[in-house]
Amino acid sequence: MKKILLLSNVMLIMGFSNGYAQVSDSIRIKALTDSITRLYNRYFELEKATRKINNIESKISNIDNQTQSNSERLNGISEADRTTRQTQYSSNKGGLLASAKFIEAASRSLGAFELSGGFMQYSNFITALNNPTNEDLGFNLTKEVIRIVDDKILKGKAGRRVGGRFRDMISKVISNPIVGVVGRTLMSVTPGVSSLTSVFNMVNNFAVTNEDVNLDAIKDFTTEMQKYVMHYENLGKAGRELDQNLNSLKVKTMSLRALVTNFVRENIADLYGENNVPNLDKMPLNEMINKYFNFASVLQHINQLETDTKMNHSTLLNKVRFPFAIRTRVAFVMEEIEKTYSEQIVTFKSYNDNISEIMTNATSISNDANKIKAKLADLESNYRELIRLYNDNVQLENVRDARKNVPR
Numbered sequence: 001m002k003k004i005l006l007l008s009n010v011m012l013i014m015g016f017s018n019g020y021a022q023v024s025d026s027i028r029i030k031a032l033t034d035s036i037t038r039l040y041n042r043y044f045e046l047e048k049a050t051r052k053i054n055n056i057e058s059k060i061s062n063i064d065n066q067t068q069s070n071s072e073r074l075n076g077i078s079e080a081d082r083t084t085r086q087t088q089y090s091s092n093k094g095g096l097l098a099s100a101k102f103i104e105a106a107s108r109s110l111g112a113f114e115l116s117g118g119f120m121q122y123s124n125f126i127t128a129l130n131n132p133t134n135e136d137l138g139f140n141l142t143k144e145v146i147r148i149v150d151d152k153i154l155k156g157k158a159g160r161r162v163g164g165r166f167r168d169m170i171s172k173v174i175s176n177p178i179v180g181v182v183g184r185t186l187m188s189v190t191p192g193v194s195s196l197t198s199v200f201n202m203v204n205n206f207a208v209t210n211e212d213v214n215l216d217a218i219k220d221f222t223t224e225m226q227k228y229v230m231h232y233e234n235l236g237k238a239g240r241e242l243d244q245n246l247n248s249l250k251v252k253t254m255s256l257r258a259l260v261t262n263f264v265r266e267n268i269a270d271l272y273g274e275n276n277v278p279n280l281d282k283m284p285l286n287e288m289i290n291k292y293f294n295f296a297s298v299l300q301h302i303n304q305l306e307t308d309t310k311m312n313h314s315t316l317l318n319k320v321r322f323p324f325a326i327r328t329r330v331a332f333v334m335e336e337i338e339k340t341y342s343e344q345i346v347t348f349k350s351y352n353d354n355i356s357e358i359m360t361n362a363t364s365i366s367n368d369a370n371k372i373k374a375k376l377a378d379l380e381s382n383y384r385e386l387i388r389l390y391n392d393n394v395q396l397e398n399v400r401d402a403r404k405n406v407p408r
Contacts, residue, residue: 036251036252036255039252039255039256039259039336040255040259042332043259043332085313085314085317086313088313088317089313089316089317089320091322091407092317092320092321092322093302093320093322094407095322095326095327095406095407096267096271096298096302096320096321096322096326097295097298097299097302098402098405098406098407099267099322099326099330099406100293100294100295100297100298101294101295101402101405102330102333102334102399102402102403102405102406103260103263103264103289103293103294103333104289104294104295104402105395105398105399105401105402106260106333106334106337106399106402107260107285107286107289108395108398109337109341109394109395109396109399110253110256110257110260110337111286112390112393112394112395113249113250113253113340113341113344113394114250114253119386119389119390121382121385121386122382122383122385122386125378125379125382126235126239126355129235129355129359130191130192130232130235130236130239131191131192132174132175132191132192132195132232133174133175135371136371136375137359137362137365137366137371137372137375138362138366138367138368138369138370138371138372139362139365139366139367139368141174141192141195141228142170142171142174142175144228144365145170145174145196145199145225145228146167146170146171148221148224148225149166149167149170149199149203149221150163150167151224152217152218152220152221152224153203153206153207153213153217153218153221154166154167155212155217156210156212156213157212159212166202166206169202170199170202173195173198173199173202174195174198174199192228192231192232192235192236193229193232193233193236196225196228196229196232199225200225203218203221227364227365228365231358231361231362231365234354234358234361235355235358238351238354238355238358241350241351241354242347242351245347245350245351246347249340249343249344249347252340253340256333256336256337256340257285259332259333260285260333261284261285261288263329263333264285264288264289264293265280265281265283265288267293267326268280268288268292268293270321271292271298271301271319271320271321272292272301277292302320305319305320322407326406327406327407327408330403330406331408334399334400334403337396337399338396341394341396344390345387345390348383348386348387348390352379352383355379356376356379356380359372359375359376359379360372360376
């Protein structure tokens with residue numbers, strides 16, 4: 001009974017991190033909810049302020065229209081009025097075209113936040129370390145476990161009688177771990193921990209049925225094995241934290257995309273006329289941009305309006321508008337893209353630092369420290385390539401450049 005309790009405690013220690021992860025999950029979910037709430041609160045506060053300014057702009061526009069109408073009836077449009085309206089129209093046209101160009105660039109960045117092949121290459125490099133058959137860090141888990149089992153458990157009569165078969169079973173379990181992956185990604189799956197859990201179960205059963213395995217032997221076995229358990233569990237914990245952070249960023253990105261979609265839909269309805277664009281309320285962001293709200297499409301539409309109105313600037317001002325709302329929303333989107341980019345970079349760096357520390361600490365269980373040094377160099381190389389590809393895909397500088405051209 002004491003032996004069973006001892007090994008049961010070991011299993012509880014191994015399961016502690018999973019319980020901890022559940023607590024962390026609830027904390028992370030709350031943090032994510034708070035983050036998205038802040039995002040939407042900022043957006044709605046922006047909308048509230050924008051509606052007030054829109055009302056003011058509308059009143060000013062009505063006054064301008066009344067003034068123009070009176071002027072036309074009495075004296076005709078003065079040259080100064082004509083020049084003013086021409087200048088205002090040119091400003092509206094330029095601002096609207098710059099906004100369309102900015103939205104194109106911003107949409108590409110939002111898409112790039114959903115990770116590309118560059119991350120897959122990096123993650124495959126890390127995932128290989130989770131494999132219990134991997135020897136890149138200078139140790140073979142199968143050989144190490146069998147060595148410990150031989151030294152601590154298979155000393156008595158039972159060991160001499162069934163030791164060979166028991167070793168074969170352990171070898172097979174480590175080489176072919178059973179790992180549940182439902183709801184988890186490759187980064188958080190830990191075959192090493194699964195293997196060692198199975199080994200503990202096997203040793204537990206062996207100890208129960210063989211009295212010559214005493215408590216001291218079990219204690220020594222547990223102490224030796226715990227170093228390997230910690231190594232693989234730390235890899236799993238780092239993977240779980242990465243998954244959680246990336247999922248949080250993905251949800252935030254999806255929320256931002258929804259707000260941008262609403263922004264673009266309103267601009268299209270305003271410029272083209274809501275009834276002139278079929279299924280606008282159901283059209284996804286990329287389709288709206290590709291068909292109606294990219295630089296080329298907006299320019300083509302405005303050129304057609306100029307032709308249809310014979311460059312009547314008074315009429316064009318009612319059709320080609322650049323309200324304050326566009327300026328504030330562009331600023332909002334730019335700020336959130338900057339934040340998301342920074343959080344993504346911090347997430348990558350934090351994970352890479354964690355893996356580097358885990359690999360460095362593996363010197364305590366490695367038989368060849370030079371292998372760890374070589375693997376650390378490979379890790380750094382893969383990390384630099386990840387960041388390079390990520391920057392190439394996000395193209396943040398292009399978004400910033402496009403933002404500069406939108407009037408503030």
